[in-house]
Amino acid sequence: MVQRHDKVTALNESYVTQEKKKQERAHRRKQGLVRRLTVFGVLVVIMFTFMVATLTSQAALIAEKKEEKQAVEQRLEEIKAEKAQLSDEVNKLQDPDYIGEVARRDYNMSKPGETIFKLPDSKEESR
Structure with a gap:
């Protein structure tokens, strides 16, 4: 059997304190x-969140x-369609026959000796 000694010899104290200091420094x-x-890591997460929010x-x-x-x-x-229609209208207004037709239709004008008859609208006839 192994015998136990009640007395424990202390190792070199300066070495032990140096090792403890090294361990403390390593721990710190x-x-x-x-x-x-x-x-x-927190800064990276904040930057990533900011970038995702900006992209979104x-x-x-x-x-x-x-x-x-x-x-x-x-x-x-x-x-463009309206411009084309208006350009077409301008071109038509250069034609004297078209001007006469518009004057008769919209302004109830007539040529000398011509009589204008106003017919009722088709909506009024159905009553």
Whole structure:
């Protein structure tokens, strides 16, 4: 059997204190590293959140602008069609026969010796 000694001899105290100090420094460095990494991680998460929010808002803005562009393009087509119709009307107004027809129809004017008869509208006839 192994015999136990009641007396324990102390190791070199300066060596033990140096090792304890080394362990404490290593522990403090590790804690500092963990703190720095935590702060860095939080900053990365904040930046990532900011970037995602910015991209989301920009995507919504782009979609809104596309809808607005489509509406403006549709309005442009309507205006072009109206311009073509008005240009056609201007060309027709250069023709004296067309001017006479419009004057008779809209202003109830007549040529000399001509009699105008106003007929009831088709809605009034159905009553």
